[in-house]
Amino acid sequence: MISSVSCRNFRSLEAVDLPLESFTAIVGPNGVGKTTILKAIGMVLGDVWPSIRSFRLPQDFTRFEATKDLSINVAFEPPLIHEDIVGATHAITGLRVRCAPYRRATKQAERGDLHVEFEPLGAKGEPPMVAVRRVAGGKPEYRPLSVSTGLRDQARVLMIDHRRSVVQHLPSARGSALARLFEPARRELEAAEGKGAQALARFRESYEIAMEALRTPRVQQVEETIRDTARRMIGFLGSAAMEEVDVRFTFADPANPLNSLRLVYQEGDLVVPAEELGLGIQSALVVGIFEALRHLGGPVGTVVIEEPEMYLHPQAQRYFHRLLAEMADRGSCQVLYATHSPIFAPATRFETIRLVRKDPGQMSRVSLVSDPADREFLAAQRSAHKLALSSDPTTSELLFARRVLLVEGPGDRLAVLLTAERLNQDLDAEDLAVVPCGTKTAIPFFARTCCALGVDFCILHDEDLLPEEGDEQRRAQIRKDNANAARLNKEIREMAGEQANVFMLQPSLEQCVAVGRSASQKPRRVIEALGVLETEGFPQPLRDAVAALVR
Numbered sequence: 392m393i394s395s396v397s398c399r400n401f402r403s404l405e406a407v408d409l410p411l412e413s414f415t416a417i418v419g420p421n422g423v424g425k426t427t428i429l430k431a432i433g434m435v436l437g438d439v440w441p442s443i444r445s446f447r448l449p450q451d452f453t454r455f456e457a458t459k460d461l462s463i464n465v466a467f468e469p470p471l472i473h474e475d476i477v478g479a480t481h482a483i484t485g486l487r488v489r490c491a492p493y494r495r496a497t498k499q500a501e502r503g504d505l506h507v508e509f510e511p512l513g514a515k516g517e518p519p520m521v522a523v524r525r526v527a528g529g530k531p532e533y534r535p536l537s538v539s540t541g542l543r544d545q546a547r548v549l550m551i552d553h554r555r556s557v558v559q560h561l562p563s564a565r566g567s568a569l570a571r572l573f574e575p576a577r578r579e580l581e582a583a584e585g586k587g588a589q590a591l592a593r594f595r596e597s598y599e600i601a602m603e604a605l606r607t608p609r610v611q612q613v614e615e616t617i618r619d620t621a622r623r624m625i626g627f628l629g630s631a632a633m634e635e636v637d638v639r640f641t642f643a644d645p646a647n648p649l650n651s652l653r654l655v656y657q658e659g660d661l662v663v664p665a666e667e668l669g670l671g672i673q674s675a676l677v678v679g680i681f682e683a684l685r686h687l688g689g690p691v692g693t694v695v696i697e698e699p700e701m702y703l704h705p706q707a708q709r710y711f712h713r714l715l716a717e718m719a720d721r722g723s724c725q726v727l728y729a730t731h732s733p734i735f736a737p738a739t740r741f742e743t744i745r746l747v748r749k750d751p752g753q754m755s756r757v758s759l760v761s762d763p764a765d766r767e768f769l770a771a772q773r774s775a776h777k778l779a780l781s782s783d784p785t786t787s788e789l790l791f792a793r794r795v796l797l798v799e800g801p802g803d804r805l806a807v808l809l810t811a812e813r814l815n816q817d818l819d820a821e822d823l824a825v826v827p828c829g830t831k832t833a834i835p836f837f838a839r840t841c842c843a844l845g846v847d848f849c850i851l852h853d854e855d856l857l858p859e860e861g862d863e864q865r866r867a868q869i870r871k872d873n874a875n876a877a878r879l880n881k882e883i884r885e886m887a888g889e890q891a892n893v894f895m896l897q898p899s900l901e902q903c904v905a906v907g908r909s910a911s912q913k914p915r916r917v918i919e920a921l922g923v924l925e926t927e928g929f930p931q932p933l934r935d936a937v938a939a940l941v942r
Contacts, residue, residue: 392411392413392467392468392469392693392725393411393432393436393465393466393467393546393548393693393725393727394410394411394466394467394468395408395409395410395411395465395466396409396411396428396431396432396463396464396465396466397409397462397463397464397466398427398428398431398462398463398464399460399461399462399463400452400453400456400459400460400461400462401427401431401451401452401453401461401462401463402424402427402450402451402452402453403423403424403427403453403749403754403755404424404427404428404431404453404754404755405453405754405755406754407424407428407755407756407757409428409745409757410759410761411725411727411745412742412743413719413720413722413725413726414715414716414719414720414725414726414740414743415726415727415728415743415745416728416729416730416735416736416740416743416744416745417429417727417728417729417730417745417747418729418730418731418736418744418745418746418747418790418791419746419747419748419790419791420748420791420793420822421731422749423747423748423749423755424747424749424755425729425747426697426729427755428729428747429550429695429697429727429728429729431463431465432465432548432550432695432727433548433550433695434463434488435463435465435486435487435488436465436486436543436546436547436548436693437548437550438550438565438566440509441488441507441509442507443490443505443506443507445488445507446461446490446505446507448505451490452490453754457492457505458492458503459491460489460490460491461489461490461491462487462488462489462490462491463487463488463489464485464486464487464512465485465486465487465546466484466485466512467483467484467485467546470482470483470484471483471486471511471542471545471546472545473511473519473521473536473542475521475522475523475531475536476522476523476524476525476531477522477531479521479522481513481519481521481536482513482514483511483512483513483519483536483542484512484513484514485511485512486509486510486511486512486538486542486543486546487508487509487510487511487512488507488508488509489507489508489509489510490505490506490507491505491506491508492504492505492506493505493506509537509538510537510538511536511537511538511542513536517535518535518536518537519535519536520533520534520535520536521533521534521535521536546692546693547566547692548566548692548693548694548695549566549567549568549571549691549692549693549694549695550695551677551694551695551696551697551699552697553697553698553701554670555670555673555674555677555701555702556666556670556673557654557665557666557668557673557676557677558666560677560680561652561653561654562649562650562651562652563650563651568680568681568683568684568691569652569680570650571684571691572680572683572684572687573649573652576649577647577649580648580649591648594648598648602641605640606640610640613640614638614639614640617638618637618638618639621638653665653666654666654676656668656672656676670701670702671702671703673702674701674702674703674707675703675707678703678707678710678711678714681711681714681715681718682714684718684723684724685714685717685718685723691723691724692724692725693724693725693726693727694715694718694724694725694726694727695727695728696715696726696727696728696729697728697729698728698729698730698731698732699711699712699715699728699730699732699735700730700731700732700734700735705734708732708734708735709734712734712735715728716740731791733784733785733786733787733788733790733791734784734787736787736790736791737784737786737787738786738787738789738790738837738840739773739786741760741766741769741773741840741843742760742766744759744760744790744844745757745758745759746758746759746790746844746845746846748845758843758844758845759843759844760840760843760844761843762843765839765842765843768839769836769839769840769843772833772835772836772839773836775832776829776830776832776833776836783801783827783829785804785824785826785827786826786827786828786829786837788824788826789824789826789837789840789841789846789848790844790846791824792822792823792824792846793821793822793823793847794822794823794824794846794847794848794849794940795823795824795825795826795841795846795847795848795849795940796823796824796825796826796848796849796850796851796936796937796939796940797826797828797834797837797838797841797848797849797850797851797852798825798826798827798828798850798851798852799827799828799829799830799831799834799851799852799853800827800828800829800830800914801827801914802900802913802914802917802918803827803851803852803900804825804826804827805914805917805918806900806917806918806921806933807825807851807933807936807937807940808825809918809921809922810921810929810933810934810936810937811937811940811941813926813929814926814934814937814938816937816941818940818941821941823940823941825940831852831853831855831879832879834850834852834883834886835882835883835886838850838883838886838887838891839886841891842886842888848887848891849887849891849892849893849894849936849939849940850883850887850891850892850893850894850936851894851895851896851932851933851936852880852883852893852894852895852896853895853896853898853899853900854876854880854895854896854897854898854899855872855873855876855879855880855898855899856873856876856877856897856898857869857872857873857898859873880895892935892936892939894932894933894935894936894939895932896930896932896933897932900917900930900933901913901916901917903930903933904917904920904921904924904930905920906920
């Protein structure tokens with residue numbers, strides 16, 4: 392598993408160290424560096440071997456300053472393993488790509504020219520010395536280990552970009568989801584004996600019959616023309632092997648038939664290759680591939696996805712998020728993704744969130760809930776308020792907004808939105824969010840999350856302290872309720888600390904607008920009551936909370 396990625400002078404990631412979980416959601420506004428983090432991982436572990444051509448120069452350097460070293464370090468836990476020629480094993484804790492200028496002139500380059508180094512890192516942060524060959528007397532010769540394809544393949548990731556093309560996942564794409572799913576089938580077909588070998592022999596026989604049927608005189612004429620021209624051109628190039636050259640058409644590889652499989656989509660009598668479909672349907676097929684991977688595939692390493700919500704409607708987003716979470720939770724693979732969707736960034740899974748921010752003119756920074764005390768508190772709160780915390784995806788808007796106002800429930804949120812409208816404040820245009828916490832008792836959870844992630848916030852809630860009235864039994868119950876409310880009010884104030892303004896409606900929003908505590912359909916009646924008031928008649932804490940939000 393990738394345990395962390397560290398970047399130095401790579402685009403907006405001037406100095407970023409990002410710990411990763413088995414399931415990690417990278418969230419934040421547009422243009423802050425989320426995709427750059429995924430590209431950094433792909434640079435080290437993607438399909439293309441890192442080289443000078445992998446970089447856009449000097450654009451990939453922070454502030455275009457190509458005189459500094461650019462480095463990307465991907466760390467692993469557990470480490471990768473290399474065994475040298477004498478049988479000694481070496482733990483490889485990370486792989487590092489470095490693009491840097493030469494410090495002095497060489498035979499191949501001038502001082503200042505850029506070059507790329509791709510290095511394995513041992514426990515000391517440098518390439519370990521390993522035995523590479525035996526010299527006279529049988530003694531091994533030691534050199535710093537270099538990255539081999541085999542070593543890199545131990546940690547190769549499945550990269551899925553925002554285009555969501557089915558072609559990325561077909562068996563012919565190296566390291567794709569279907570290639571991994573079909574690997575056991577390929578081994579079955581390659582078995583020297585048994586049903587697999589018999590099936591492969593039947594395929595080859597049927598393949599040859601099919602090809603003969605396709606090779607009409609016209610096809611043969613085209614083949615001959617291409618072959619004869621190619622032979623002449625090869626002869627001009629001085630090759631003596633031109634008579635050995637043959638050219639013919641084929642539609643499959645009989646030696647590896649699984650690689651030739653393609654998905655097709657059929658609706659009634661209409662049959663269409665999957666890669667020709669709209670991206671919405673292709674996305675649905677990609678989700679289906681991952682469902683097969685979840686049920687049938689073994690461990691597949693790390694899956695990196697850019698905007699998994701792309702082209703999926705909300706119900707499909709929830710299904711795909713649940714599928715990916717289950718794959719990671721049961722250890723089938725590590726899942727990393729960057730997202731703009733609250734569905735894929737539930738604040739209740741606080742340990743998975745990596746919040747990326749970038750102030751104007753500044754470089755990217757990443758925050759996460761890392762303090763053990765924060766994690767312990769939030770885990771306990773999540774267990775206590777599980778249903779309320781998971782019911783509304785709008786709670787995750789706190790991860791995307793510039794500033795948030797935490798309120799008790801959806802009725803309070805409607806009241807704040809109406810107040811903002813009356814005050815001519817467009818909250819969406821100002822990148823502000825009103826987050827309903829579900830219940831007042833859940834406010835400390837979201838306040839602590841905001842504090843841990845460095846999210847600017849304020850709070851609006853009911854005081855809930857009632858006058859003691861009625862008979863003694865009723866008065867005793869009110870005293871008990873007031874004591875509980877006072878404790879919760881104090882907890883909310885302490886949780887907010889100095890970061891946030893806390894506004895209290897006394898004793899509650901409903902009673903501020905003359906809606907009884909036992910009234911039915913309270914949210915609707917509160918909005919109706921506010922609707923007939925002049926703006927100056929709105930409860931002062933409500934107006935103050937909006938002013939604090941838009942400050």
